[in-house]
Amino acid sequence: MSEVILEMRGITKDFPGVKVLKGVDLEVERGAIHAICGENGAGKSTLMKVLSGVYPHGTYGGDIRFDNETVQFGSIRDSERIGIVIIHQELALVPDLSIAENIFLGNERRTRGLVDWNRTNHEAAKYMERVGLHENPTTLVGQLGVGKQQLIEIAKAMTKDVKLLILDEPTAALNDNDSEHLLGLLRSLRDEGITSIIISHKLGEIEAVSDKTTVIRDGESIETIDMHAPDASQDRIIRAMVGRSLDNRFPERTPQIGEEVFRVDNWTVYHPAQAGRVVVDNASISVRAGEIVGIAGLMGAGRTEFMMSIFGRSYGRDISGSVKLRGEEISTRTVPDAIRNGLAYVSEDRKHYGLNLVTDIRTNITSAALEKLSNKLSLVNANEEIRVSEQYRKDLNIKTPTVMQNVGNLSGGNQQKVVLSKWLFTDPDVLILDEPTRGIDVGAKYEIYEIIQALAAEGKAVIVVSSELPELLGIADRIYTLAYGRITGQMNVADATQEKLMTLMTIENTGTEAAA
Structure with a gap:
C-alpha cells in the first residue's frame, strides 16, 4: 500500500x-x-x-x-x-x-x-x-x-x-x-x-x-x-x-430555422496598438432566426477580437465593414448602440468584462437595462429590480438563497448564469456567447446548453465561440472556421467532423477563402 x-x-x-x-x-x-x-x-x-x-x-x-x-x-x-x-x-x-x-x-x-x-x-x-x-x-x-x-x-x-x-x-x-x-x-x-x-x-x-x-x-x-x-x-x-447518468452530453433538439436575422459583411479590424497589423481580415458571417452558429478557430485566430469589435467596437481600431439586422444596416459603434440595436455579448472573461464581482446578483442582472426599471426621473424601482432578478434566479436555476448574495461568492457556473441573465434582460435579437462553458462542470454545461437552445427556439440568432470542437459539433447548426483573422470556410454541422474543421482552421493565410 x-x-x-x-x-x-x-x-x-x-x-x-x-x-x-x-x-x-x-x-x-x-x-x-x-x-x-x-x-x-x-x-x-x-x-x-x-x-x-x-x-x-x-x-x-x-x-x-x-x-x-x-x-x-x-x-x-x-x-x-x-x-x-x-x-x-x-x-x-x-x-x-x-x-x-x-x-x-x-x-x-x-x-x-x-x-x-x-x-x-x-x-x-x-x-x-x-x-x-x-x-x-x-x-x-x-x-x-x-x-x-x-x-x-x-x-x-x-x-x-x-x-x-x-x-x-x-x-x-x-x-x-x-x-x-x-x-x-x-x-x-x-x-x-x-x-x-x-x-x-x-x-x-x-x-x-x-x-x-x-x-x-x-x-x-x-x-x-x-x-x-x-x-x-x-x-x-x-x-x-x-448523481445520475448523463447519457447524452448535449440536449436533444429539433431546430426551427427561419429567415436571416443578422449579417456582418467585409469586417476588417486592425490591432489597437500595432499599426498596420490586421487582426480580422474582411470577414463575413450571417445568422438566421432560431439558428445556433458556431465560430471555430485556434488560439490567436481572431475569434474573440472579431466578436468584441462587432459589439460596440470593444476591440481594435480602423474598423470597417457593415452590420445588418433583418436587412437594415445598424450602428454598433458603441456598446450602448449595440445593445439598443439588439445585440448582447457574453464575454469569455466573465470576471473581467461580464460581472461586477463586488456587488450582488440583483445589481449585476439588471445593470445592462436599468432604463426598463427606471421612471422619468431615472430613479430605479428597487422592488421591481428584486422581482426581475429573482425571476431569473429561478428560471436559470442560479444556486443561491438570495439575489442579495455577492456575485464574487458564487461558483463559476452560477456566475455564468448571472451573466446570461444580465443579457437576457436586455431582450436581444442576437446573442453572442464567447466560450460560454469555460471552467464549468458537465452538469452546469448541460444547463447552459438548454438555455442556449431555448433562446434559439424563441427565434433568437445565437453565435457561439468555442475552443472545444465537440461542443460546437454538439450544439451548433452551422459552423464557421477562422484562421489568421480570415473566414476559411463554413459547413452545416451534419457534414462537419473535428478533422474537417481542423483542416479549415489551419489553412495558411493565402488571401482566398476556402470552399466548404
Missing part, C-alpha cells in the same frame, strides 16, 4: 447562510497525481483553500494531517513553509515585473541585504528550464500568454521546496498544446516524487493524467476512484458528480 502524505478528515466550512463543506474526507498518496472533481459550487476550491491556509485554522471544522503530522495553518505562508503550494485559477503574478522577479517575489535572492540580480536571473533560468519555459528571465510577465504564466507559477512553487502542489483549473484558459505541456510537466514532477492535486472540469485530462480521483458533490465527498482500475471512466465520474 502506498504511503499517504495528506489526510483531511471531517472538514466543514460555513459562509453566511451557506454550508459549503459538510464533513469532507480526502486522502492523497505520496508521489501521486490526485484529481478532485465536482460540479460548480460543490466545494472543491473551498477545500483546497482550507488545506493551504487561505482559510485559517479556526474558521473551519475537522482535522488535517500532512507528512504524518497534524497541521494547523494560520496563513498561506504557514502551509508553504512545510511544502504545500497552491496555484489559484486567477494567477497571482505581477505583469509589470520580469519572470525572475515574479519567481522570487517575497523570496528574493539577496547578497549583503541587497537583491542580487545576477543570482536572481541565473537561478530563475534553472527553475524555468525545469518546467520547460524557454524565455529570457528578464522578460516582463505581461508580455506572455496564459500557458507560459502557468509555468512561471509552477517554477515559483519549485523555489519553495514543494512537496504537494495544488492546481485549481490549471488548463481552463489554455489551448491544447499548452494543456498537454502542463500535463506532461505534472507527470515529470510525479516521477520526481512531488505530489499534485489538480482540480479540473476537463474529464479527458483527468482520465489521462490522474492516479486517483475524488468526487465532491454538494459539499460532501462521494467516492474516490482508482483511475487505473478497469471500471474507471468519465461516465463513472459524471455519475458521481451529478
Whole structure:
C-alpha cells in the first residue's frame, strides 16, 4: 500500500447562510497525481483553500494531517513553509515585473541585504528550464500568454521546496498544446516524487493524467476512484458528480430555422496598438432566426477580437465593414448602440468584462437595462429590480438563497448564469456567447446548453465561440472556421467532423477563402 502524505478528515466550512463543506474526507498518496472533481459550487476550491491556509485554522471544522503530522495553518505562508503550494485559477503574478522577479517575489535572492540580480536571473533560468519555459528571465510577465504564466507559477512553487502542489483549473484558459505541456510537466514532477492535486472540469485530462480521483458533490465527498482500475471512466465520474447518468452530453433538439436575422459583411479590424497589423481580415458571417452558429478557430485566430469589435467596437481600431439586422444596416459603434440595436455579448472573461464581482446578483442582472426599471426621473424601482432578478434566479436555476448574495461568492457556473441573465434582460435579437462553458462542470454545461437552445427556439440568432470542437459539433447548426483573422470556410454541422474543421482552421493565410 502506498504511503499517504495528506489526510483531511471531517472538514466543514460555513459562509453566511451557506454550508459549503459538510464533513469532507480526502486522502492523497505520496508521489501521486490526485484529481478532485465536482460540479460548480460543490466545494472543491473551498477545500483546497482550507488545506493551504487561505482559510485559517479556526474558521473551519475537522482535522488535517500532512507528512504524518497534524497541521494547523494560520496563513498561506504557514502551509508553504512545510511544502504545500497552491496555484489559484486567477494567477497571482505581477505583469509589470520580469519572470525572475515574479519567481522570487517575497523570496528574493539577496547578497549583503541587497537583491542580487545576477543570482536572481541565473537561478530563475534553472527553475524555468525545469518546467520547460524557454524565455529570457528578464522578460516582463505581461508580455506572455496564459500557458507560459502557468509555468512561471509552477517554477515559483519549485523555489519553495514543494512537496504537494495544488492546481485549481490549471488548463481552463489554455489551448491544447499548452494543456498537454502542463500535463506532461505534472507527470515529470510525479516521477520526481512531488505530489499534485489538480482540480479540473476537463474529464479527458483527468482520465489521462490522474492516479486517483475524488468526487465532491454538494459539499460532501462521494467516492474516490482508482483511475487505473478497469471500471474507471468519465461516465463513472459524471455519475458521481451529478448523481445520475448523463447519457447524452448535449440536449436533444429539433431546430426551427427561419429567415436571416443578422449579417456582418467585409469586417476588417486592425490591432489597437500595432499599426498596420490586421487582426480580422474582411470577414463575413450571417445568422438566421432560431439558428445556433458556431465560430471555430485556434488560439490567436481572431475569434474573440472579431466578436468584441462587432459589439460596440470593444476591440481594435480602423474598423470597417457593415452590420445588418433583418436587412437594415445598424450602428454598433458603441456598446450602448449595440445593445439598443439588439445585440448582447457574453464575454469569455466573465470576471473581467461580464460581472461586477463586488456587488450582488440583483445589481449585476439588471445593470445592462436599468432604463426598463427606471421612471422619468431615472430613479430605479428597487422592488421591481428584486422581482426581475429573482425571476431569473429561478428560471436559470442560479444556486443561491438570495439575489442579495455577492456575485464574487458564487461558483463559476452560477456566475455564468448571472451573466446570461444580465443579457437576457436586455431582450436581444442576437446573442453572442464567447466560450460560454469555460471552467464549468458537465452538469452546469448541460444547463447552459438548454438555455442556449431555448433562446434559439424563441427565434433568437445565437453565435457561439468555442475552443472545444465537440461542443460546437454538439450544439451548433452551422459552423464557421477562422484562421489568421480570415473566414476559411463554413459547413452545416451534419457534414462537419473535428478533422474537417481542423483542416479549415489551419489553412495558411493565402488571401482566398476556402470552399466548404
